[in-house]
Amino acid sequence: xxxxxxxxxxxxxxxxxxxxxxxxxxxxxxxxxxxxxxxxxxxxxxxxxxxxxxxxxxxxxxxxxxxxxxxxxxxxxxxxxxxxxxxxxxxxxxxxxxxxxxxxxxxxxxxxxxxxxxxxxxxxxxxxxxxxxxxxxxxxxxxxxxxxxxxxxxxxxxxxxxxxxxxxxxxxxxxxxxxxxxxxxxxxxxxxxxxxxxxxxxxxxxxxxxxxxxxxxxxxxxxxxxxxxxxxxxxxxxxxxxxxxxxxxxxxxxxxxxxxxxxxxxxxxxxxxxxxxxxxxxxxxxxxxxxxxxxxxxxxxxxxxxxxxxxxxxxxxxxxxxxxxxxxxxxxxxxxxxxxxxxxxxxxxxx
Amino acid sequence: xxxxxxxxxxxxxxxxxxxxxxxxxxxxxxxxxxxxxxxxxxxxxxxxxxxxxxxxxxxxxxxxxxxxxxxxxxxxxxxxxxxxxxxxxxxxxxxxxxxxxxxxxxxxxxxxxxxxxxxxxxxxxxxxxxxxxxxxxxxxxxxxxxxxxxxxxxxxxxxxxxxxxxxxxxxxxxxxxxxxxxxxxxxxxxxxxxxxxxxxxxxxxxxxxxxxxxxxxxxxxxxxxxxxxxxxxxxxxxxxxxxxxxxxxxxxxxxxxxxxxxxxxxxxxxxxxxxxxxxxxxxxxxxxxxxxxxxxxxxxxxxxxxxxxxxxxxxxxxxxxxxxxxxxxxxxxxxxxxxxxx
Numbered sequence: 001x002x003x004x005x006x007x008x009x010x011x012x013x014x015x016x017x018x019x020x021x022x023x024x025x026x027x028x029x030x031x032x033x034x035x036x037x038x039x040x041x042x043x044x045x046x047x048x049x050x051x052x053x054x055x056x057x058x059x060x061x062x063x064x065x066x067x068x069x070x071x072x073x074x075x076x077x078x079x080x081x082x083x084x085x086x087x088x089x090x091x092x093x094x095x096x097x098x099x100x101x102x103x104x105x106x107x108x109x110x111x112x113x114x115x116x117x118x119x120x121x122x123x124x125x126x127x128x129x130x131x132x133x134x135x136x137x138x139x140x141x142x143x144x145x146x147x148x149x150x151x152x153x154x155x156x157x158x159x160x161x162x163x164x165x166x167x168x169x170x171x172x173x174x175x176x177x178x179x180x181x182x183x184x185x186x187x188x189x190x191x192x193x194x195x196x197x198x199x200x201x202x203x204x205x206x207x208x209x210x211x212x213x214x215x216x217x218x219x220x221x222x223x224x225x226x227x228x229x230x231x232x233x234x235x236x237x238x239x240x241x242x243x244x245x246x247x248x249x250x251x252x253x254x255x256x257x258x259x260x261x262x263x264x265x266x267x268x269x270x271x272x273x274x275x276x277x278x279x280x281x282x283x284x285x286x287x288x289x290x291x292x293x294x295x296x297x298x299x300x301x302x303x304x305x306x307x308x309x310x311x312x313x314x315x316x317x318x319x320x321x322x323x324x325x326x327x328x329x330x331x332x333x334x335x336x337x338x339x340x341x342x343x344x345x346x347x348x349x350x351x
Numbered sequence: 352x353x354x355x356x357x358x359x360x361x362x363x364x365x366x367x368x369x370x371x372x373x374x375x376x377x378x379x380x381x382x383x384x385x386x387x388x389x390x391x392x393x394x395x396x397x398x399x400x401x402x403x404x405x406x407x408x409x410x411x412x413x414x415x416x417x418x419x420x421x422x423x424x425x426x427x428x429x430x431x432x433x434x435x436x437x438x439x440x441x442x443x444x445x446x447x448x449x450x451x452x453x454x455x456x457x458x459x460x461x462x463x464x465x466x467x468x469x470x471x472x473x474x475x476x477x478x479x480x481x482x483x484x485x486x487x488x489x490x491x492x493x494x495x496x497x498x499x500x501x502x503x504x505x506x507x508x509x510x511x512x513x514x515x516x517x518x519x520x521x522x523x524x525x526x527x528x529x530x531x532x533x534x535x536x537x538x539x540x541x542x543x544x545x546x547x548x549x550x551x552x553x554x555x556x557x558x559x560x561x562x563x564x565x566x567x568x569x570x571x572x573x574x575x576x577x578x579x580x581x582x583x584x585x586x587x588x589x590x591x592x593x594x595x596x597x598x599x600x601x602x603x604x605x606x607x608x609x610x611x612x613x614x615x616x617x618x619x620x621x622x623x624x625x626x627x628x629x630x631x632x633x634x635x636x637x638x639x640x641x642x643x644x645x646x647x648x649x650x651x652x653x654x655x656x657x658x659x660x661x662x663x664x665x666x667x668x669x670x671x672x673x674x675x676x677x678x679x680x681x682x683x684x685x686x687x688x689x690x691x692x693x
Contacts, residue, residue: 042488153376156673160632161650161666165384168654249501253636256503257651273503277640280507281522283515292504299499307495 043311050304061112072109072267075100095286109267118247120182129193137201155191167259177265200232241306245299377670385663435664440656445664454539456645466569475580498574506567506640523642564641583615624680
C-alpha cells in the first residue's frame with residue numbers, strides 16, 4: 001500500500017486510483033516463465049528434474065549421428081559382421097540384437113525418431129484443435145454441436161485402436177514412416193485441445209472486454225485472434241507436455257503391435273521391444289531392457305515437466321510462498337491457502 | 352428436486368437420448384474408416400488363394416458390390432440386430448469371437464481394475480492427506496513411473512524375473528494345454544469355469560496364468576487412480592465443511608474418510624469411466640505381450656490378415672463397450688450425487 005502510494009505522482013487520493021496492476025507482463029510466454037520461476041518445493045523439483053531428463057534426450061536426438069557409435073541399421077563394421085544377439089561388451093555397451101545391430105545406437109537414434117514424431121504430432125494437434133475449439137466455442141450453433149459430438153466420439157474411442165486403424169490405413173498410401181505415425185497420433189489428441197479451448201472460449205466470450213471489443217465493431221477474427229487467443233490457451237502448455245509424454249507411449253505401442261515405424265525407415269523403441277519378446281524368453285534381456293528404459297525415462301521426464309507446470313499454473317493446486325493459514329491442529333497437511341476453489345473452469349482434471 | 356426418484360428417471364432418459372447420436376457417429380466413423388481402406392477387403396484378405404470367379408462370388412455374398420449407402424444401411428442393421436457378420440479369413444461369426452475372446456478380455460480387465468483400486472486408493476488417500484510429505488512425493492513418483500512405463504515393457508520385465516529367472520509363473524497364455532483341453536467352457540472365464548467344475552488344479556493354474564497379465568495392466572491403471580484420488584482429496588480437503596468438521600473436533604481420519612473422501616469420489620468415478628478407453632488400449636498391449644487370448648489379440652491377428660469384416664466388427668464392439676461404460680458411470684454418479692442430475 002505504501003509502495004503504491006509512493007509511486008503515485010501528484011499524490012492523488014487512493015480512492016480514485018486503483019492499485020497498480022501487480023506484475024502482469026506482456027507476452028504469454030513471459031507470464032508463463034514468471035509463474036514457473038515462482039514454483040516452490042516439490043513442484044520446482046519436478047519441473048527441473050523433468051526438464052533435465054527431457055533435455056538429455058533432445059541432445060541425443062539432435063546429435064544422434066555424432067553420439068551413436070554406429071548407424072541405426074548398421075550390422076557390420078570394417079567388413080566384419082557384428083555378433084548376433086551378442087551380450088553387452090566393451091565394443092557394444094548395450095549388446096547387439098537379433099539383426100546384429102548395436103543396441104546402443106538403436107536407443108540413441110530411437111530418441112531422434114520419438115522426438116520427431118512427438119513434435120510433429122503435438123504441432124499438428126495444436127494447429128487443428130485450437131482453432132476448431134475457438135471457432136466452435138465462439139460461434140456456437142449447429143457447427144458447434146456437430147463438432148462436439150464428433151470430438152466426443154473420437155475422445156471416447158480407445159485411443160490406441162484409433163491410432164492403429166489410422167496407421168494401418170495410411171500404411172499403403174503414405175508409407176510406414178515418421179509422418180504416418182505422427183498423423184495417427186494427431187487424430188487422438190485433437191479432441192483434447194478442442195475440448196479445453198472450447199470450454200475456455202465459452203466462458204471468456206461473455207467477459208466485458210470481449211463485449212466491449214464487439215461493441216467497438218471488431219470482427220470475429222480480430223476478437224478471436226487478439227482478445228480470446230491468449231486468454232484461452234493458458235492450460236495448453238500443461239496438456240501439450242502431458243500429451244507429448246503420452247504420444248511417446250502411443251508411438252511405442254504402435255511399434256510394439258507392428259503398426260509403427262518399420263526398422264528400415266528409422267530406429268523405434270517399441271519395435272525393438274516387440275522383437276525383444278522372443279529374446280526375453282531365452283533370457284537375452286539387453287535387446288529390450290535398454291530401449292524400454294529409454295521410453296520410461298523420456299516419458300517420465302516429460303510427465304514431470306507437465307505435472308510441475310500443472311502445479312504452478314493450475315489455480316486450484318497452486319501453492320506459492322506467501323501467507324499461510326495454519327489451523328490449530330498438529331496435522332502436517334493443515335496448511336491451507338484462502339480457498340479459491342471456484343476460481344474458474346481451468347481447475348478441471350488433467351488425466 | 353423434491354422427488355429424487357422422478358428426477359433420477361428423467362436424468363436417465365435424457366442421458367439415454369444423448370447416447371443415440373454418439374453411437375451413430377461412432378458407427379459412421381468406423382464404417383467410413385473401413386471403406387477408405389485402399390483395395391477391396393475380399394481381395395486383401397483372400398487374394399491369391401481363390402480364383403477370380405470365387406473372389407467375385409465372395410464379394411457379392413459379402414455385399415461389397417452394392418452402393419455405399421446401401422452397405423451403410425446394412426451395417427447399421429447388422430449392429431442393431433447384434434449380428435456383426437462372419438470373419439472373411441477364418442469364417443468365425445464375430446459373435447463367437449466376442450463371446451470367447453471377449454470373456455478373456457473381461458477377465459483380464461476386471462482383475463486389473465480390482466488390483467489398481469486395491470493398491471491405488473490407499474496410496475492416493477495418504478498422499479493427498481500428507482500433501483508435500485516424503486510419502487506424497489514417493490506416491491506421486493510411483494504414479495508417474497507406473498504411467499511412464501509402457502505395459503508391454505513392464506510385462507516383459509515380469510516375464511524375465513518371474514518366469515525366466517525365478518520360474519514361478521507361466522510365461523504366457525490363459526491356461527496350461529492340459530487344463531485347456533479338459534476344462535469345459537461354461538463362461539469362457541477360466542477362473543470361473545474352474546470353480547464351476549470344482550477343479551482345484553485348473554483353478555490354481557488359471558490364477559497363475561492370470562497373475563502377471565492382470566498385475567501388469569493393474570499397475571498401469573494404478574498410477575491414474577493415485578493421481579486422481581490425491582488431486583481430488585486435496586481439493587475437497589480445502590472445503591469449508593472440512594474446516595467446520597475439524598473445528599468441531601472430528602478426528603482427522605474421520606474428516607478424511609467421511610467428509611473429504613466421499614466428495615472426492617464423484618470426479619474419481621467419472622474419470623475412471625473415461626479410463627475405459629485406457630483400459631481397453633492397455634488390454635490390447637497386455638494381451639499381445641502375454642499371448643492372452645483376448646479380443647485385442649484377436650484384433651491384431653485380423654488386422655495382419657487384412658480381414659476387414661472382422662476388424663469392423665471388433666471395432667464396433669469396442670465402440671459400443673466404451674459408450675455403454677460411460678453411460679453406466681453417469682448413472683452411478685447420478686445415484687451417488689444428487690447435484691449431477693440436472
